[in-house]
Amino acid sequence: MREIHIIGGGLAGCESAWQVARAGARAILYEMRPERQTPAHKTGALAELVCSNSLKSEQENTAPWLLKEELRRLGSLLMSAASRTRVPAGHALTVDRELFAAEITRAIESEPAITIRREEVTAISAERIWIIASGPLTSDALAREIARLTGFERLFFYDSISPIVEAGSIDMSIAFRASRYGKSLDGTDDYLNCPLDKAEYEAFVDAVLAAGTVPAHIPEDHIRYFEACLPIEEIARRGRDTLRFGPMKPVGLIDPRTGKRPYAVVQLRQESARADSYNLVGFQNHMRFGEQARVLRMIPGLQNAEFLRYGQVHRNTYINGPALLGPTLQLRALPNVFFAGQISGVEGYVES
Incomplete structure (x- = not known):
């Protein structure tokens, strides 16, 4: 069975691992927490939301609703968990962040085709297939490795x-x-x-x-x-x-x-x-x-x-996606390396 190595147990990393398993491959999911925490995370749970607990509007015929509806129809794990852990918030899909993270963690841990490794990744080997979904709080060591692979210094803004x-x-x-x-x-x-x-x-x-x-x-x-x-x-x-x-x-x-x-x-x-x-x-x-x-x-x-x-x-770290990535989010220079989520340059939970 082909193995896909995924860095980061956030929203994009968990969804990637789930979809890899659904496609019949084996996912190796690396998450450095709780062994090494970030400046914003508080737990070792997968898919921990550190900013807002809102996944934006559920009002029909809006762009945020359409994106979520597409994800639901594609079998998104995160959308399923969000529906089960939502709290009242007007037109917005808002979740109980603790229940949401617990729901995702249970699903990932109970999936036989997903192996979780609680360790920091600091080197990307050329012979493996990688999805880098380490998020805006990517560790300094991994950020340096990404800069080495891409030839670009990381970009960042403050959130x-x-x-x-x-x-x-x-x-x-x-x-x-x-x-x-x-x-x-x-x-x-x-x-x-x-x-x-x-x-x-x-x-x-x-x-x-x-x-x-x-x-x-x-x-x-x-x-x-x-x-x-x-x-x-x-x-x-x-x-x-x-x-x-x-x-x-x-x-x-x-x-x-x-x-x-x-x-x-x-x-x-x-x-x-x-x-x-x-x-x-x-x-x-x-x-x-x-x-x-x-x-x-x-x-x-x-x-x-x-x-x-x-x-x-x-600080939120990201790469220059338009310059580095193809339409499939693969590195143009290293097609065995994919990027997913906020580190690719997108913004927002659902977008990631």
């Missing part, structure tokens, strides 16, 4: 993750349930919303701009952020109203206490099937942890928030 708060610490006398424009797949109000008036918003922006941040390891003017996942400090620096036209936009929401649209809103999305935790949507940041607690507790409804995870910034 960030949002804080998560304990549900019981949210003040529900202030926060209210609503989906934007009243839209959700099942007619329920899936988001929690923390409203701010103008004075509260202005004070919050001042605090964000003044907050201490984690020092960068490279000069500030060399840092490139992913525009769709900017830290709130970076958004605030672009103008005082930028946040309320971005992640804090109040459109489509009415505060039931006032009967009016708030000046700004912070939305919270359910993290788990138990509904015991919520993430602050679009509130990725790299403030120091103590500063995050102080600044984010200025948000009405979160004044007593208990943080289960603070926001962080991490």
Whole structure:
């Protein structure tokens, strides 16, 4: 039986291993966690989601829905697991990240045609067939090997993750349930919303701009952020109203206490099937942890928030796919080496 060696037990690596097994070949799946952790992962589970827990829109006839529907019809393991572990989130397919990772891990571990090796790969041998799906948090040693193979230095940008708060610490006398424009797949109000008036918003922006941040390891003017996942400090620096036209936009929401649209809103999305935790949507940041607690507790409804995870910034590595890869995602110079997922230059869970 032909063996395919797959580096990385994330979304792309697990889906690759599953499809290799379905095609009648043997998959050797390498995952360095938990023996060696990354700056953002917390567990050794396969397919651990470290950023958002949303797989984007399920509204029919949109591009994200179409991509997911194609994957379902092609027998995607990840789409099947997502359907079984979803949590309420309006039009979005959002999952309980722990149950999702556990579901994928069980499926991969129980598949006889897949062997999992918990080790870091640092060398790519020419005689094997490889799928490199090591993701944006590829280890330095493997990144150097990829650079040697391709003749290109790796590219990277800085990405960030949002804080998560304990549900019981949210003040529900202030926060209210609503989906934007009243839209959700099942007619329920899936988001929690923390409203701010103008004075509260202005004070919050001042605090964000003044907050201490984690020092960068490279000069500030060399840092490139992913525009769709900017830290709130970076958004605030672009103008005082930028946040309320971005992640804090109040459109489509009415505060039931006032009967009016708030000046700004912070939305919270359910993290788990138990509904015991919520993430602050679009509130990725790299403030120091103590500063995050102080600044984010200025948000009405979160004044007593208990943080289960603070926001962080991490580096995302990828290759120059258009220059290096053919239509089949094979290296043009080494056709026995394939790339899959975010390291190939795509962005997004489902796209990976």
